[in-house]
Amino acid sequence: MMKMDFIDLKRQYNLYKNEIDEAIGEVVASARYIMGPQITQMEKELGRFVGNREVVSCSSGTDALLLALMALGVGPGDEVITPPFTFIATAETIAFLGAKPVFVDIDPVTFNIDPSLVEDAITERTKGIVAVSLFGQCPEFDELSEIAERHGLFLLEDAAQSFGATYKNRPSCGITEVAITSFFPAKPLGCFGDGGAVFTSDPGLAEHLKMLRNHGQKERYLHHSIGINGRMDTIQAAVILVKLRHFPKEVELRQEKAEVYNQGLSGVVETPKVLDHNLSVFAQYTIKAEKRDDLKSHLESQGIPVAVHYPIPLHIQPCFESLGYKEGSFPQAEKAAKMVMSLPMHPYLKEEEQEMVIEAIRGFYG
Numbered sequence: 266m267m268k269m270d271f272i273d274l275k276r277q278y279n280l281y282k283n284e285i286d287e288a289i290g291e292v293v294a295s296a297r298y299i300m301g302p303q304i305t306q307m308e309k310e311l312g313r314f315v316g317n318r319e320v321v322s323c324s325s326g327t328d329a330l331l332l333a334l335m336a337l338g339v340g341p342g343d344e345v346i347t348p349p350f351t352f353i354a355t356a357e358t359i360a361f362l363g364a365k366p367v368f369v370d371i372d373p374v375t376f377n378i379d380p381s382l383v384e385d386a387i388t389e390r391t392k393g394i395v396a397v398s399l400f401g402q403c404p405e406f407d408e409l410s411e412i413a414e415r416h417g418l419f420l421l422e423d424a425a426q427s428f429g430a431t432y433k434n435r436p437s438c439g440i441t442e443v444a445i446t447s448f449f450p451a452k453p454l455g456c457f458g459d460g461g462a463v464f465t466s467d468p469g470l471a472e473h474l475k476m477l478r479n480h481g482q483k484e485r486y487l488h489h490s491i492g493i494n495g496r497m498d499t500i501q502a503a504v505i506l507v508k509l510r511h512f513p514k515e516v517e518l519r520q521e522k523a524e525v526y527n528q529g530l531s532g533v534v535e536t537p538k539v540l541d542h543n544l545s546v547f548a549q550y551t552i553k554a555e556k557r558d559d560l561k562s563h564l565e566s567q568g569i570p571v572a573v574h575y576p577i578p579l580h581i582q583p584c585f586e587s588l589g590y591k592e593g594s595f596p597q598a599e600k601a602a603k604m605v606m607s608l609p610m611h612p613y614l615k616e617e618e619q620e621m622v623i624e625a626i627r628g629f630y631g
């Protein structure tokens with residue numbers, strides 16, 4: 266049986282091995298393990314990549330969300346609007362700061378927050394909106410920012426899965442006033458551990474974020490606010506600097522791989538729909554399938570790794586029980602959770618691997 270990975274990080278490493286090993290070796294030899302020069306250089310290059318943003322790197326995508334929400338002043342008594350169909354970190358960080366996540370259902374086609382439902386969820390306590398660019402595709406940011414502006418709310422992009430995507434030719438992380446991404450290894454741009462970044466067009470906010478990332482201090486041992494240790498390691502920045510050089514090519518390869526699946530699976534399952542004004546980075550290639558659980562077992566029995574992102578929407582997670590939502594509160598999110606399945610996806614998938622996945626799915630439906 267041919268063996269394949271869901272996301273083959275070894276294959277990617279072997280392609281850039283020399284550059285990566287050299288870059289890591291430089292950091293190790295320099296002993297500048299924390300806030301070494303590669304951190305500043307990476308922040309500059311990431312900022313340029315998304316079109317002139319200030320970038321504050323940090324220890325994970327989750328900490329990026331936390332830092333961004335802290336800098337935006339989110340705290341007890343506030344409400345923050347967000348979708349229930351996302352990774353836990355999106356809402357967890359809101360709740361962690363003592364604020365209340367207020368869920369708004371998703372659009373069944375893109376799986377992203379449905380802007381037409383947002384206004385009904387706004388109250389006098391609403392402080393902002395955290396919109397997720399799920400699976401690598403941005404939500405309808407023009408509609409969302411119009412609503413945010415009209416109500417004086419912040420609009421934060423959770424771009425953990427969408428670095429490299431575009432919306433109306435604007436790069437993800439460079440669309441809203443504040444955005445975050447994750448460099449978790451399996452993300453489109455991943456490092457070799459945990460890492461993340463906050464992006465902003467507001468230099469004052471960037472300064473505040475830098476302070477919060479480093480125990481609220483501006484100068485050593487003078488603490489202006491309560492912060493965290495949220496720094497990213499220099500070694501991780503060195504890895505990102507190498508991978509960023511190859512990243513535009515990888516974004517193109519992802520389009521090619523997605524197209525192969527689209528062609529091979531059309532008429533068999535519901536393939537992902539990317540809106541005309543969007544470019545997805547396909548952090549996940551997520552189909553909607555009848556008899557999803559049986560299909561999943563069938564593929565796994567043939568050695569094909571698949572994943573369900575996400576099987577339980579956030580509004581019915583035990584940790585959010587006190588929010589008072591029930592099964593039925595968000596029908597689109599619940600329907601998606603029952604039908605979605607992500608297929609192996611990365612820039613270096615081989616033709617025969619994709620063939621095998623396609624054949625196995627077609628075979629299942631006879």
Ligand SMILES: Cc1ncc(COP(=O)(O)O)c(C=O)c1O
Pocket residue numbers: 325326327328351352354355397423425426447448449459460461
């Ligand atoms: C939508 C979303 N937000 C936030 C995160 C958190 O990122 P990290 O795993 O780097 O903390 C993730 C990562 O899985 C994610 O998918």
